[in-house]
Amino acid sequence: MAQHLTERDVRGIAEYARIGLDEAEVAQMTADLNAIIDSLKPITEYDLAGVEPTFHPIGGLSNVMREDAEEPGFAQEVALANAPAAQDGCFLVPSILGEGGDR
Amino acid sequence: MRVLEEVLRDWEAVIGLEIHAELTTLETKMFCGCKLEFGAPPNTHTCPVCLGLPGALPVPNKAAIESIVLAGLATNCDIERRSMFYRKNYMYPDMAKNFQTTQGPVAFCMRGHLDLAVDGPAARERVDAAALSEGEALGNIVRTAEGYTAHVGITRIHMEEDAGKMVHVGGGEGRIAGATHSLVDYNRAGTPLIELVTEPDLRTPEEARLFMQKLRQIYLAIGISDCSMEEGSLRCDGNVSLRRRGEAEFGVKTELKNMNSFKNLHDGLAYEICRQAEVLEEGGRVLQETRHWDPSAKRTIVMRTKETADDYRLFPEPDLAPYNLSEEFVERVRAKLPELPDARAARFERDFGLSPYDARHLVESAEVAAFFEACMDEAAAEAGALAKPVANLLINDVTAHLNAHAGEALADLPLTPARAVELVRLVSEDAISSKQGKEVFAAVLAEDEDPAVIVEARGMRQVSDAGAIEAVVDAVLAANPDKVAQYQGGKTGLIGFFVGQCMKEMRGQGNPKVINELLAKRLG
Numbered sequence: 001m002a003q004h005l006t007e008r009d010v011r012g013i014a015e016y017a018r019i020g021l022d023e024a025e026v027a028q029m030t031a032d033l034n035a036i037i038d039s040l041k042p043i044t045e046y047d048l049a050g051v052e053p054t055f056h057p058i059g060g061l062s063n064v065m066r067e068d069a070e071e072p073g074f075a076q077e078v079a080l081a082n083a084p085a086a087q088d089g090c091f092l093v094p095s096i097l098g099e100g101g102d103r
Numbered sequence: 104m105r106v107l108e109e110v111l112r113d114w115e116a117v118i119g120l121e122i123h124a125e126l127t128t129l130e131t132k133m134f135c136g137c138k139l140e141f142g143a144p145p146n147t148h149t150c151p152v153c154l155g156l157p158g159a160l161p162v163p164n165k166a167a168i169e170s171i172v173l174a175g176l177a178t179n180c181d182i183e184r185r186s187m188f189y190r191k192n193y194m195y196p197d198m199a200k201n202f203q204t205t206q207g208p209v210a211f212c213m214r215g216h217l218d219l220a221v222d223g224p225a226a227r228e229r230v231d232a233a234a235l236s237e238g239e240a241l242g243n244i245v246r247t248a249e250g251y252t253a254h255v256g257i258t259r260i261h262m263e264e265d266a267g268k269m270v271h272v273g274g275g276e277g278r279i280a281g282a283t284h285s286l287v288d289y290n291r292a293g294t295p296l297i298e299l300v301t302e303p304d305l306r307t308p309e310e311a312r313l314f315m316q317k318l319r320q321i322y323l324a325i326g327i328s329d330c331s332m333e334e335g336s337l338r339c340d341g342n343v344s345l346r347r348r349g350e351a352e353f354g355v356k357t358e359l360k361n362m363n364s365f366k367n368l369h370d371g372l373a374y375e376i377c378r379q380a381e382v383l384e385e386g387g388r389v390l391q392e393t394r395h396w397d398p399s400a401k402r403t404i405v406m407r408t409k410e411t412a413d414d415y416r417l418f419p420e421p422d423l424a425p426y427n428l429s430e431e432f433v434e435r436v437r438a439k440l441p442e443l444p445d446a447r448a449a450r451f452e453r454d455f456g457l458s459p460y461d462a463r464h465l466v467e468s469a470e471v472a473a474f475f476e477a478c479m480d481e482a483a484a485e486a487g488a489l490a491k492p493v494a495n496l497l498i499n500d501v502t503a504h505l506n507a508h509a510g511e512a513l514a515d516l517p518l519t520p521a522r523a524v525e526l527v528r529l530v531s532e533d534a535i536s537s538k539q540g541k542e543v544f545a546a547v548l549a550e551d552e553d554p555a556v557i558v559e560a561r562g563m564r565q566v567s568d569a570g571a572i573e574a575v576v577d578a579v580l581a582a583n584p585d586k587v588a589q590y591q592g593g594k595t596g597l598i599g600f601f602v603g604q605c606m607k608e609m610r611g612q613g614n615p616k617v618i619n620e621l622l623a624k625r626l627g
Contacts, residue, residue, distance in 0.1 A: 016414065018194045056187060061424035068129050068166035071136025073150035080146060089145040090286035093196045095271055
């Protein structure tokens, strides 16, 4: 099995995904992910000379748009129905240090 | 810390802006038909798409794509026919689907620019402009009679979506520090958002402020957003670094957040420039970090240090088809472009003989500009003669009143175009003095009455009739033979005394210009 990802890579991915892994899990996850990447190896053996790269999975479609018209959504209680916890009409989540995307 | 203008003599600041605008004038969100509404009860405008429920499929809002193309055309951008959406992956509860849909290397709008006219005190921050002679260019600026113009590049404007709103509880005052839980409202999640990124072409906080102001005027003119900095529908982040004057290499930059008013944008950047200069002059180095402007403490504080680049693992959004906009689509949007503020100002100069300064300030507010045009219609044949005094009334008195009374709109004031024209006509015909004009302006607002009626009721009419004034002048001179002798003996400062006596005699209604002329003639 080739070493596509190191344990360091896996720790980095786990941090981004905010998943806590212990040492044993890091080792197991690294082995699993490398095995998954290995399983894709046959694809690399095809002769792709002259084949156009695929930039998008639905490249056959374009300009799919809808009109700016309101459609019915969820009532508040429906939106919150599956939430493990709610308060004041809001989803209640554990506080997470850090911040959202760069908006 | 040294003051800005002093710092800028030794250092050149390099500033770039990232400006986000929510497309608040649309009815629905970016990728679903949920209603856009500021201030609605939490989580009352959501659906499977904006809650990121499994299997939900997004469909872009056509009006949002038209809006961003309109924004691009209004800011001299090239419209890219082919572009697509990407997923920007990050794990944070403000976005339920764990990624923000945004654009990749190619955005709908690329390579635009705005030209800024910088004059008055605002031009002083640009210390290298002062040495230029009129018409001379330096980098992206050209010296003008009143200051300079700056050509500011726009890298791109891309389409994306806003995140939900979070309130942190358990800590103090909604801050994350010490918080145990957060409340999440997804009403805002999925709001169409356009992000404009400038080239690092700005050199002073004033230029940054003017750029933001100009962009806001344009967005308001094309009607794509309410541009409320208070409610966060127009937001600005700044990147700033310093380099020694004459150096070409960029210094290390910091990113500045929370500049949610024009004043905060200017003051936040000014502080950060001075802070970086102090660090560098003491032999330290500027760290690449994100800082938060605290307007009450008047300083920036570190939010986070960026040791490694963020990895958002951007990849094409497989659920959204790519774009190949037709010529027809772009031309249909172009046909919707209204007259932009720059063009309107040029027309005011051309049609009414206004100075570039007056014209530019009139178009700063579309409401004021429209009022001015209504006044010119009202003035009809006199438009040319009354344009300048009407412009002065609007730029000075009306703007000062509106600034002092936040929340009042020009349309709510008792001042109508007809009354404004009547008022400036009374002054220009010498019926009342310009000082009385100010008094009448205040009275129009307070009493909701026509200027002529106020002038009549207060017996304010200025007396300009030479015969009537002559009689008063003669009486005053006859009553003060000693002063006349002193004046004629060389004590010419006594002219003020004579004017004062005449005015007193006429209960303040004499035309000072005529009184002065007649006194000068008599005292010869």
